[in-house]
Structure formats: C-alpha cells, structure tokens
Amino acid sequence: MTIAGSDSGGGAGIQADLKTFQMLGVFGVSALTAVTAQNTLGVQGIYNLPPDFVRQQIDSIVTDIGVDAVKTGMLSQPEIIETVVMAVKHYRIEKLIVDPVMIAKGGARLLAPNAESALREQLLPIAYVVTPNIPEAEVLTGRRILSIEEMREAAKRICDLGAQRVVIKGGHMPGPESIDVIYDGIEFEELHSVRVETKNTHGTGCTFSSALTAWLARGQDFFAAVHSAKQFISAAIAGAIPLGEGHGPTNHWAYMEQKISDSATFFGHVRP
Numbered sequence: 001m002t003i004a005g006s007d008s009g010g011g012a013g014i015q016a017d018l019k020t021f022q023m024l025g026v027f028g029v030s031a032l033t034a035v036t037a038q039n040t041l042g043v044q045g046i047y048n049l050p051p052d053f054v055r056q057q058i059d060s061i062v063t064d065i066g067v068d069a070v071k072t073g074m075l076s077q078p079e080i081i082e083t084v085v086m087a088v089k090h091y092r093i094e095k096l097i098v099d100p101v102m103i104a105k106g107g108a109r110l111l112a113p114n115a116e117s118a119l120r121e122q123l124l125p126i127a128y129v130v131t132p133n134i135p136e137a138e139v140l141t142g143r144r145i146l147s148i149e150e151m152r153e154a155a156k157r158i159c160d161l162g163a164q165r166v167v168i169k170g171g172h173m174p175g176p177e178s179i180d181v182i183y184d185g186i187e188f189e190e191l192h193s194v195r196v197e198t199k200n201t202h203g204t205g206c207t208f209s210s211a212l213t214a215w216l217a218r219g220q221d222f223f224a225a226v227h228s229a230k231q232f233i234s235a236a237i238a239g240a241i242p243l244g245e246g247h248g249p250t251n252h253w254a255y256m257e258q259k260i261s262d263s264a265t266f267f268g269h270v271r272p
C-alpha cells in the first residue's frame with residue numbers, strides 16, 4: 001500500500017508508486033492524502049484530504065485486502081501524519097517505508113513546515129526504513145550534508161531518532177556518481193551509480209522508495225531490496241522519455257524492458 005499524494009503528471013506520488021508496484025509484480029493499493037495539480041514545470045495546486053478520510057481509506061484496505069508493506073510519501077499536514085501514525089500502530093504494520101517527502105523538484109512545499117516535527121518525532125520511530133534525499137536528511141538532523149562522511153553521520157542520527165534503517169539518497173550531491181548511503185543500524189553500505197546527465201528526474205525518490213517497498217513486500221532482505229530498487233531507478237532514469245517542458249518523469253517500464261532484452265529467451269526466440 002502507498003499512502004501518498006496524487007501527481008496529476010503521473011511521474012511522482014501515488015501514480016509513480018502504483019506503476020512501480022505493478023512492474024515488480026506487486027498488487028498496489030492506495031490511500032490518498034492530497035491531490036495535486038502538477039506537471040513537469042511545477043505544482044500548480046494542492047487539495048488536502050480530510051485526515052478522517054485518509055484513515056477511512058486505510059481501514060478499508062487493511063480490514064479486507066491486507067498489506068505486506070506500507071509506504072508513505074506526501075503527507076502534507078501534521079494531522080495527516082498523526083492519523084497515519086495511529087493507523088500504523090493500530091494495525092501493527094511492521095514494514096513501514098517512510099519517504100519523508102518535503103519539497104517538490106520545482107520548489108513547492110509538499111509538507112507544511114509545522115508538520116516536520118510530527119514526522120521526526122512520531123513517524124520516524126515506527127519506520128522500518130526511512131529514505132530521505134539530502135535536503136530532507138538535513139532537515140531531519142538539523143545539519144548540513146556536504147560529503148559521504150556527513151551522509152553516514154546523518155544516517156546514524158536518523159537511526160538515533162528511532163528509525164530502524166536508513167537510505168540517504170545521493171541524487172542531490174554533485175559529482176560524476178550518484179551515491180546512496182545505506183545503514184541498518186549496524187552496517188553501512190554505499191551504492192554507486194553513474195550520474196545520468198538529464199533533467200528527467202521528476203519522481204526519482206518516489207519511484208526508488210516504491211521499488212524498495214515492492215521488494216520488501218516480496219520478502220527480500222533489506223540490503224538486497226535496496227540493491228534491486230537501485231537497479232529499477234537507474235533503468236528508469238536512463239530510459240526516461242522526455243515529456244513536458246520541465247523536469248520530465250522517469251520511465252517506469254524501462255527496468256522490465258531491460259530484463260526482457262537481457263534474457264536469452266523471450267517468447268521462444270533464442271537471441272544469438
């Protein structure tokens with residue numbers, strides 16, 4: 001399940017999450033927190049849903065269909081965070097993947113400033129894993145992050161805030177590689193990928209964390225699931241189709257296309 005906002009542009013939010021789940025063979029369900037009027041140029045409008053109605057959607061899903069993992073994205077308001085926290089505790093959801101969405105690529109706020117403390121103090125302590133980008137990790141820790149060493153320190157601090165595991169995504173740090181720092185409370189790992197020179201990075205964070213959620217729902221262990229998610233997002237960025245005039249979306253089917261062309265046999269055809 002994804003608990004997040006709708007991106008009318010289809011590249012981020014609920015739409016990115018459900019497309020990613022589908023591509024990874026996971027049945028996606030959703031609870032909407034907000035509806036955005038959004039495209040590749042920016043966010044033109046936000047309509048928040050009432051917290052009670054967010055809870056009603058979660059109740060509808062969990063009491064009938066059930067969930068193997070739950071991901072949160074845009075939560076927008078402190079009351080929505082409190083509602084999600086209560087529901088996660090009530091249903092004893094263990095695999096909670098928190099993508100602490102704060103600001104969209106174009107600069108629009110997707111989390112009210114007065115919701116940051118609720119996120120830090122109430123949601124992080126019940127997270128199985130948190131996946132901040134660098135600016136989000138800076139807000140959560142209150143410190144600048146300018147190096148891999150500082151990413152590691154931030155990961156430790158975020159675990160000290162109560163999260164069990166952390167992936168700090170390195171898309172915002174300049175350099176020839178995009179490096180993510182993974183920490184499970186004991187061990188660190190760095191995941192390197194060649195930085196693709198592209199402006200089509202709308203929704204990279206949502207897509208990465210929903211791929212991680214899908215692999216965790218499928219039962220992969222934490223480090224393996226992060227590696228698989230990185231493969232998914234790397235293919236989605238490299239294979240992005242340019243849409244719109246601004247930051248275009250990633251390509252949610254590129255990973256499967258790559259898998260198909262990598263495989264020796266496909267529909268009975270043996271590749272030379």
Ligand SMILES: Nc1ncnc2c1ncn2[C@@H]1O[C@H](COP(=O)(O)OP(=O)(O)OP(=O)(O)O)[C@@H](O)[C@H]1O
Nearest residue numbers: 133169170171172178194195196203204205206208
């Ligand atoms: N230009 C790029 N080339 C290769 N990998 C990238 C690039 N930009 C981001 N990534 C990777 O994509 C994933 C998402 O990271 P990023 O830091 O962009 O998330 P984000 O800022 O939360 O995204 P968004 O807010 O747009 O949803 C990470 O694994 C990161 O390393």
Ligand SMILES: Cc1ncc(CO)c(N)n1
Nearest residue numbers: 005006007012013074104
């Ligand atoms: C609805 C929504 N969620 C998350 C993001 C972050 O990419 C976005 N741009 N829009």
